Ligand code: HEC
């Protein structure tokens with residue numbers, strides 16, 4: 001019995017010391033050139049799959065069949081993911097193929113994962129592999145939009161991809177060699193509808209646009225998509241972009257004839273608020289003649305985008321400029337059923353210059 005204990009103690013002390021000596025000797029290669037042994041490769045990927053499977057057990061996927069989820073995710077995919085994974089518009093470079101492990105062609109591997117598992121991978125990334133986490137951990141809706149896009153990717157041909165990501169139609173029609181993603185790939189007026197979760201920028205207040213761009217750049221307004229879009233821009237170009245969009249006309253949008261009752265309920269809230277719940281009238285701040293020009297214009301904005309922002313404010317994760325706390329306070333008093341009414345009212349209303 002005594003001898004066994006001694007053996008065990010020696011083992012517990014000697015093994016880690018031996019490990020340290022080998023690590024210190026420099027004999028362990030960290031070079032990626034020779035790849036992993038097949039067994040190591042299999043083991044690491046097995047560990048990754050198990051970890052993702054377990055983490056995804058507590059994740060419930062929302063419905064992902066809304067086509068409006070695809071354009072911002074596809075545009076982001078081209079700038080934020082295709083450099084490693086390739087896309088229908090660009091192959092993987094030799095440099096990326098030499099990574100260890102190499103980023104897989106997602107068309108072939110996506111079908112092996114469930115929605116919840118893809119969500120886990122895209123949100124948190126994969127440690128030790130180069131697969132990055134989503135740029136912000138504050139909100140999940142953007143990650144789910146990416147999952148919706150990944151689901152569609154295996155069946156997407158080049159043309160469909162160019163169209164949904166906004167790469168198509170910016171250059172000469174039918175041009176297959178893709179152009180870089182620009183603001184217009186996502187924000188072009190002609191691509192947006194009332195169901196879009198990408199906002200209309202045309203005719204928005206210039207100080208508000210500038211504040212918003214700075215808020216994204218300084219990570220005061222969490223959005224992985226917009227963080228990447230403004231991440232490489234020089235500070236000096238932001239005022240120029242704000243001016244460019246503010247000067248454009250925001251033509252009134254033909255909104256599908258929504259429930260008249262819903263619009264009426266929205267109007268009531270916008271004009272009078274709801275004193276019983278301490279909800280102020282929206283027009284006491286927004287689009288108020290002589291009001292603060294840094295408060296945004298809401299009229300004529302896409303209904304789906306308005307709803308999404310109200311939900312984010314309500315949940316306290318919208319962020320924004322140094323005025324955003326005002327709106328967080330208002331939204332905290334709104335109820336879920338108010339969002340659709342407010343969105344329907346504002347979307348169908350002609351934008352007025354305050
Ligand atoms: C810097 C390179 C890099 C970027 C950028 C990148 N990935 Fe990855 N990704 C990887 C690598 C490497 C793996 C392999 C991880 C492994 O095998 O454990 C991976 C794995 C994945 C997987 C799991 C595939 C599988 O079966 O192994 C998915 C899904 C994925 N990435 C999606 C994305 C999305 C979506 C984006 C953009 C938001 C993205 N990746 C950006 C490098 C990258």
Ligand code: HEC
Nearest residue numbers: 072075076182183186198199209212213223225226229241
């Ligand atoms: C890949 C698609 C994509 C690209 C590219 C993109 N945007 Fe955006 N943009 C979005 C989405 C999605 C949102 C909404 C994000 C949120 O929820 O905060 C947004 C929001 C914005 C807002 C906030 C508007 C508001 O009403 O609050 C501004 C301003 C903006 N983008 C400007 C730009 C500019 C300028 C560029 C080019 C440098 C650009 N975007 C590139 C998708 C994109």
Ligand code: HEC
Nearest residue numbers: 280281282285295296306309320321323324326327330342
């Ligand atoms: C006390 C002033 C105030 C009131 C009242 C107010 N808001 Fe706001 N709201 C703001 C400010 C300020 C912002 C911009 C925050 C920022 O700069 O990041 C904002 C932003 C918004 C946005 C985001 C716009 C965009 O383009 O992303 C929406 C949507 C919105 N408000 C809707 C409403 C609605 C609907 C009501 C009425 C229920 C309302 N607001 C009442 C101050 C107010």
